[in-house]
Amino acid sequence: MESDACSLHVQACARLNEFLLLQEEKHSFACIGAVMNSEVSRIAEMAEAGEKMIERLRRQAFLPESRKALTVRYGIAEAATLLGCSTNRIRMAEDDGRLPPPPPTENGRRSGYSIEALLNMREVLGASPARAPLDRPAIIAVQNFKGGVGKSTVTTHLAHYFGVQGYRVLVVDCDSQATTTTLFGFNPHFNIAREQTLYPYLSIDPTQTDLLYAVQKTPWPNVDLIPSNLELFDVEYELAASGADGGSVLASRFRKLKRGLQDLARDYDIVILDPPPALGTISLAVMQAANALLVPMAATTPDFCSTVQFLSMMDQVTSQLAQAGIEVEYDFIRLICSKFDSNDPSHAMVRQIMEQTFGPALLPVPILESAEISHAALRMMTVYELERPIGTPRTHKRCRANLDEALGQVEAMVRRGWGIAAPASEEAVVNG
Numbered sequence: 001m002e003s004d005a006c007s008l009h010v011q012a013c014a015r016l017n018e019f020l021l022l023q024e025e026k027h028s029f030a031c032i033g034a035v036m037n038s039e040v041s042r043i044a045e046m047a048e049a050g051e052k053m054i055e056r057l058r059r060q061a062f063l064p065e066s067r068k069a070l071t072v073r074y075g076i077a078e079a080a081t082l083l084g085c086s087t088n089r090i091r092m093a094e095d096d097g098r099l100p101p102p103p104p105t106e107n108g109r110r111s112g113y114s115i116e117a118l119l120n121m122r123e124v125l126g127a128s129p130a131r132a133p134l135d136r137p138a139i140i141a142v143q144n145f146k147g148g149v150g151k152s153t154v155t156t157h158l159a160h161y162f163g164v165q166g167y168r169v170l171v172v173d174c175d176s177q178a179t180t181t182t183l184f185g186f187n188p189h190f191n192i193a194r195e196q197t198l199y200p201y202l203s204i205d206p207t208q209t210d211l212l213y214a215v216q217k218t219p220w221p222n223v224d225l226i227p228s229n230l231e232l233f234d235v236e237y238e239l240a241a242s243g244a245d246g247g248s249v250l251a252s253r254f255r256k257l258k259r260g261l262q263d264l265a266r267d268y269d270i271v272i273l274d275p276p277p278a279l280g281t282i283s284l285a286v287m288q289a290a291n292a293l294l295v296p297m298a299a300t301t302p303d304f305c306s307t308v309q310f311l312s313m314m315d316q317v318t319s320q321l322a323q324a325g326i327e328v329e330y331d332f333i334r335l336i337c338s339k340f341d342s343n344d345p346s347h348a349m350v351r352q353i354m355e356q357t358f359g360p361a362l363l364p365v366p367i368l369e370s371a372e373i374s375h376a377a378l379r380m381m382t383v384y385e386l387e388r389p390i391g392t393p394r395t396h397k398r399c400r401a402n403l404d405e406a407l408g409q410v411e412a413m414v415r416r417g418w419g420i421a422a423p424a425s426e427e428a429v430v431n432g
């Protein structure tokens with residue numbers, strides 16, 4: 001499976017070039033025909049060629065099977081740091097049989113501990129970070145109406161960060177573009193049916209009464225996914241066409257998503273929602289179903305302006321929802337710079353403006369823009385899934401350390417709500 005990253009990149013570019021040349025050739029033929037029709041029909045051709053290319057790239061990245069396997073391993077020192085214990089404690093537990101023997105040696109080197117082994121270690125050594133039964137699971141919406149700000153990148157990296165830390169995580173892809181689903185190694189077009197998305201639950205003619213049907217296992221033992229595909233967009237059409245009764249149908253869908261997610265959340269510590277980049281029914285439902293809000297944005301003027309608009313719109317929408325008897329309540333709201341280029345002076349300037357504007361609501365550590373993240377995305381992975389660096393070891397280490405620090409801020413926000421505040425009653429947990 002592990003073809004060298006650079007060669008994967010080069011091959012991918014070559015394929016894209018082939019694809020583009022093919023389309024150019026097709027275009028010259030098409031010019032012979034009627035211009036309007038041929039141009040329009042090219043959209044379908046391009047979409048089809050694109051789908052085939054995505055599938056080829058995915059197969060290249062995860063040969064031989066369509067599902068990717070989690071091959072990342074941790075050394076004993078890293079494992080000890082993650083568990084907050086000494087390496088000796090792990091060795092002793094391996095010696096006295098409480099833990100399985102250490103991982104075997106390959107080519108004179110230890111192969112390292114898998115995520116499963118780490119989870120078992122946490123269990124045996126009493127180092128699980130899981131919430132107490134009466135602590136409220138965090139349901140975090142990673143939301144901004146601006147496209148391309150890094151919502152799906154933050155969602156998937158946050159999920160895998162929490163996965164490494166030993167939490168039970170559910171990711172819900174609420175966006176019909178399905179980037180998050182793709183980053184989990186599924187091809188939304190070929191591997192995901194409408195019945196596996198939120199659609200049967202949110203549709204105007206629902207065929208499901210709870211969300212259990214939609215939860216899929218991922219290669220991460222402690223991270224599950226509700227996937228998405230393009231057909232989820234039909235929910236928007238259907239509800240828009242629901243006519244005079246539209247208001248009450250919308251309200252019932254909002255409540256339904258919240259209820260469904262709260263029911264599922266009982267089995268998890270963290271639920272992460274990736275909504276579409278638009279103010280539609282699903283975005284509103286997500287906004288209302290969440291109990292925490294994380295707003296990613298790049299350190300650019302357009303992203304800053306759009307985020308301000310997003311916040312004003314949120315303000316209006318939440319007051320309108322409150323008037324309609326639908327409460328939106330968050331344990332925390334934080335903004336995060338999601339693609340910060342420390343070598344670009346304009347990023348530093350915009351970040352300063354953001355700090356002045358948002359104060360402590362802006363998380364102090366930004367996520368750095370990194371080739372490691374974009375290269376991992378080309379393999380349909382997150383940086384947390386890379387077995388070895390794609391770029392230089394230095395770039396990888398820097399990126400990973402930054403992600404741990406930046407996403408650790410979100411973990412701290414979540415944990416702040418656990419244990420310190422008076423524990424919620426069982427009834428409050430059940431009813432959110």
Ligand SMILES: Nc1ncnc2c1ncn2[C@@H]1O[C@H](COP(=O)(O)OP(=O)(O)OP(=O)(O)O)[C@@H](O)[C@H]1O
Nearest residue numbers: 147148149150151152153277339368369370373377
């Ligand atoms: N920190 C980063 N470093 C490098 N590339 C990044 C980083 N964050 C995001 N990207 C890249 O930016 C692009 C957009 O990111 P992403 O798809 O996560 O945004 P989005 O907000 O989910 O987009 P959409 O609004 O379309 O859903 C992707 O190509 C992603 O790989």
Ligand SMILES: [Mg+2]
Nearest residue numbers: 151152175179
């Ligand atoms: Mg996205």
